[in-house]
Amino acid sequence: MRCYDLALIGFGGVARALAELIRDDSARLEATLGFSLRVVAITDLNLGSLLQPEGIDLAEVLAMPRGANFSGMPGGDRDADNERVIRESAADIVVEATFTNPATGEPALSHVRSALQSGKHVVTTNKGPVALAGAELAELAGVHGRRFEFEGAVMSGTPVIRFAQTQLAGTRIASVTGILNGTSNYILGRLGDGLALQEAIGEAQALGYAEADPTADIGGSDVRLKVAILAEQVMGVRIPVEQIPTTGITEITGAEVTAAAAEGKRWKLLGTVERHEDGTVEARVAPVALGEEHPLAGVSGATNAVTFDTDLLGQVTVSGPGAGRVETAYALLSDIIAIDRAGGR
Ligand SMILES: NC(=O)C1=CN([C@@H]2O[C@H](COP(=O)(O)OP(=O)(O)OC[C@H]3O[C@@H](n4cnc5c(N)ncnc54)[C@H](OP(=O)(O)O)[C@@H]3O)[C@@H](O)[C@H]2O)C=CC1
Numbered sequence: 001m002r003c004y005d006l007a008l009i010g011f012g013g014v015a016r017a018l019a020e021l022i023r024d025d026s027a028r029l030e031a032t033l034g035f036s037l038r039v040v041a042i043t044d045l046n047l048g049s050l051l052q053p054e055g056i057d058l059a060e061v062l063a064m065p066r067g068a069n070f071s072g073m074p075g076g077d078r079d080a081d082n083e084r085v086i087r088e089s090a091a092d093i094v095v096e097a098t099f100t101n102p103a104t105g106e107p108a109l110s111h112v113r114s115a116l117q118s119g120k121h122v123v124t125t126n127k128g129p130v131a132l133a134g135a136e137l138a139e140l141a142g143v144h145g146r147r148f149e150f151e152g153a154v155m156s157g158t159p160v161i162r163f164a165q166t167q168l169a170g171t172r173i174a175s176v177t178g179i180l181n182g183t184s185n186y187i188l189g190r191l192g193d194g195l196a197l198q199e200a201i202g203e204a205q206a207l208g209y210a211e212a213d214p215t216a217d218i219g220g221s222d223v224r225l226k227v228a229i230l231a232e233q234v235m236g237v238r239i240p241v242e243q244i245p246t247t248g249i250t251e252i253t254g255a256e257v258t259a260a261a262a263e264g265k266r267w268k269l270l271g272t273v274e275r276h277e278d279g280t281v282e283a284r285v286a287p288v289a290l291g292e293e294h295p296l297a298g299v300s301g302a303t304n305a306v307t308f309d310t311d312l313l314g315q316v317t318v319s320g321p322g323a324g325r326v327e328t329a330y331a332l333l334s335d336i337i338a339i340d341r342a343g344g345r
């Protein structure tokens with residue numbers, strides 16, 4: 001049985017959900033996938049660092065009370081010494097799940113570079129490094145004979161990047177348009193139900209949908225990163241993030257959501273990448289009041305959907321969870337499966 005050792009960098013909602021999956025479902029995963037997973041290192045701002053090459057007892061760390069940290073445990077330290085843990089741990093795969101900085105991609109970008117340079121595969125749900133340095137990191141992975149996988153960076157666990165890269169590889173994609181942020185889509189729905197913006201944000205945070213800084217969700221910068229990722233990964237065009245005109249949903253009121261609904265319309269925050277006939281490619285993020293007949297109008301809650309406009313198939317739409325702890329942990333698992341299927345070690 002193949003076994004992959006993991007280092008979890010960032011132990012928040014998504015990484016914990018992955019740890020719970022490994023703790024609770026390893027027998028099924030081993031039987032269906034043919035490999036096992038073991039966590040040998042964890043770092044987190046709150047908890048510090050834990051390095052245990054023989055495997056960490058996940059039940060023990062998942063049960064740690066709020067405010068506790070790893071100091072006092074064998075291989076434990078109260079500081080989150082990410083770089084040392086990434087380089088020194090015996091992990092095969094580094095799981096990067098810290099927060100997303102939409103401007104610099106740091107510290108995640110440095111984590112990914114260090115992991116690849118020290119000969120480890122990387123799986124991440126962090127949009128920053130992929131949007132800002134995707135090509136550089138893919139090249140670095142190639143140089144070191146490792147893989148850089150990031151399915152969860154767009155639409156959480158719903159397989160959209162790999163789907164487009166493999167299943168749509170033989171078509172020309174003229175445009176990609178989608179609802180790409182679960183939090184803002186959820187909030188628009190709740191504004192329509194009569195909630196105040198802050199209440200709706202609070203709900204999205206409690207449900208594990210929102211970014212550590214939710215202004216990234218409602219201000220559009222989260223979708224802007226995802227649009228840049230889709231442009232590069234699916235349409236082969238690098239568009240610097242700062243060149244993507246972006247408007248969020250902060251100016252949309254509950255009254256406007258209700259008034260639009262009365263006219264048969266639904267406000268949606270759309271991310272779009274379009275290839276024009278002259279070959280130029282344009283990207284944007286903006287709220288749009290869609291008519292009820294539009295295929296994306298009925299996509300509600302934290303569900304996301306993206307429509308690819310192709311020459312051979314016409315429109316192909318993929319829809320599924322766009323946020324959520326367990327859903328996003330699934331993206332990490334799907335990346336690990338991709339590494340295994342590519343030959344693993
Ligand atoms: N939740 C979702 O639905 C989705 C999330 N993502 C992405 O996945 C990543 C993780 O998301 P999620 O788990 O929800 O976020 P959380 O905020 O729950 O978890 C992030 C964790 O990383 C820790 N952390 C932050 N900075 C550092 C650092 N420098 N060193 C070590 N630990 C650090 C945080 O500690 P502290 O709390 O002290 O800051 C926190 O425990 C993010 O990049 C997010 O954008 C992608 C798709 C969907």
Ligand SMILES: N[C@@H](CC=O)C(=O)O
Nearest residue numbers: 181182183210211323
């Ligand atoms: N905060 C994001 C999480 C996934 O990327 C969202 O709500 O879509």
